[in-house]
Amino acid sequence: MHLPxxxxxxxxxxxxxxxxxxxxxxxxxxxxxxxxxxxxxSRVGIASRRIAGPDESVADxxxxxxxxxxxxxxxxxxxxDLVIVATCTQEAQIxxxxxxxxxxxxxxxxxxxxxxxxCAGFCYALASASDAVRAGSAQAALVIGTEKLSSWxxxxxxxxxxxxxxxxxxxxxxxxxxxxxAGIGPVVWGSAGEHADKIFVSGRExxxxxxxxxxxxxxxxxxxxxxxxxxxxxxxxxxDLAAFVPHQANxxxxxxxxxxxxxxxxxxxxxxxxxxxxxxxxxxxALARMTEKGHLGAGAPVLVLGFGAGLTYAAQVxxxx
Amino acid sequence: MAMTExxxxxxxxxxxxxxxxxxxxxxxPSKNFVDDLDIDSLSMVEIAVAAQDKFGVEIPDDELKNLRxxxxxxxxxxxxxxxx
Numbered sequence: 001m002h003l004p005x006x007x008x009x010x011x012x013x014x015x016x017x018x019x020x021x022x023x024x025x026x027x028x029x030x031x032x033x034x035x036x037x038x039x040x041x042s043r044v045g046i047a048s049r050r051i052a053g054p055d056e057s058v059a060d061x062x063x064x065x066x067x068x069x070x071x072x073x074x075x076x077x078x079x080x081d082l083v084i085v086a087t088c089t090q091e092a093q094i095x096x097x098x099x100x101x102x103x104x105x106x107x108x109x110x111x112x113x114x115x116x117x118x119c120a121g122f123c124y125a126l127a128s129a130s131d132a133v134r135a136g137s138a139q140a141a142l143v144i145g146t147e148k149l150s151s152w153x154x155x156x157x158x159x160x161x162x163x164x165x166x167x168x169x170x171x172x173x174x175x176x177x178x179x180x181x182a183g184i185g186p187v188v189w190g191s192a193g194e195h196a197d198k199i200f201v202s203g204r205e206x207x208x209x210x211x212x213x214x215x216x217x218x219x220x221x222x223x224x225x226x227x228x229x230x231x232x233x234x235x236x237x238x239x240d241l242a243a244f245v246p247h248q249a250n251x252x253x254x255x256x257x258x259x260x261x262x263x264x265x266x267x268x269x270x271x272x273x274x275x276x277x278x279x280x281x282x283x284x285x286a287l288a289r290m291t292e293k294g295h296l297g298a299g300a301p302v303l304v305l306g307f308g309a310g311l312t313y314a315a316q317v318x319x320x321x
Numbered sequence: 322m323a324m325t326e327x328x329x330x331x332x333x334x335x336x337x338x339x340x341x342x343x344x345x346x347x348x349x350p351s352k353n354f355v356d357d358l359d360i361d362s363l364s365m366v367e368i369a370v371a372a373q374d375k376f377g378v379e380i381p382d383d384e385l386k387n388l389r390x391x392x393x394x395x396x397x398x399x400x401x402x403x404x405x
Contacts, residue, residue: 043363213382217366252363259339 004136007175009182016068017288045251049276086121119308121280145280165276169284185234
């Protein structure tokens with residue numbers, strides 16, 4: 001049997017992010033549920049979030065973010081032969097979101113699949129794309145995290161409606177010519193299915209339920225070791241990181257894990273303040289914004305860590321394009 | 322090896338300083354976490370997780386909600402360390 005030679009590594013060429021135009025502040029929420037700006041800021045660290053319009057779908061947002069990443073990468077769409085869309089909030093299971101998104105972006109006939117690892121989805125998708133490129137199954141991949149959590153939230157439940165938001169983020173992945181040029185480190189991933197009942201939606205007529213305190217305890221106990229393991233597998237000391245970009249679940253979780261890593265000088269993403277929790281979109285959205293603002297230059301090593309319903313988690317070190 | 326009350330208090334002071342930014346010398350046995358030290362339930366979870374590492378004593382959420390003062394935690398750690 002003939003097997004492709006594959007590539008010695010994979011790297012990220014560019015990021016792209018998209019947020020809906022509608023800004024919803026804490027005061028807006030306090031007008032309809034019993035909460036306050038002060039309470040939301042102190043408990044979850046969110047000041048405002050973006051909420052998609054009624055006709056704006058996860059596919060629409062994926063196309064917007066994916067288009068930006070493709071444009072920034074400089075790659076012609078003809079070079080993309082794999083599209084992975086990480087999402088857990090699409091309206092229908094059939095057809096998948098990725099094939100439509102690829103078609104709308106003008107990418108002709110790529111391998112296309114959706115991936116559901118909830119808020120860890122982007123890191124899972126990035127690992128899958130990296131492996132596909134390395135194995136020779138794909139030349140270049142478009143990886144997108146896109147979520148419309150607002151459609152799955154009970155807007156009268158003050159424990160969840162203050163947290164979740166909408167948006168999409170994308171990355172273009174291609175081959176690296178040598179391990180030295182690789183920009184996606186080995187993934188450390190896993191799951192804890194015994195905690196499946198901590199975050200769930202029981203059906204389309206139902207809404208997201210989250211056992212906040214249990215999830216907080218799990219996140220602040222289980223994830224720092226995962227983050228350290230990802231650094232170790234990539235051969236990078238946590239103190240040599242330029243930034244730590246964990247899933248923007250709750251600023252308190254982000255800060256707790258950062259504290260446990262004991263790298264006070266490392267920049268920690270706080271995109272949640274103005275983006276809310278956008279599940280699989282939060283990491284690429286944060287990376288796109290940090291790149292745009294000039295916070296992270298080319299070659300900067302960044303630790304990404306996704307975690308969420310399942311429970312699932314995944315972490316890897318990436319090198320900024 | 323059983324820890325003395327003083328050792329637990331000192332350890333707890335370090336944890337609370339790091340997690341909640343409350344100076345360790347303000348962490349005295351009679352202090353109430355919420356009313357005196359302004360520590361909320363999420364910080365209490367973090368403190369419980371850190372206490373588990375430091376003292377080798379697990380403090381589940383069901384127990385945590387009953388620990389209102391610094392002395393409550395000291396007593397809980399001593400009790401659990403003995404029974405462990």
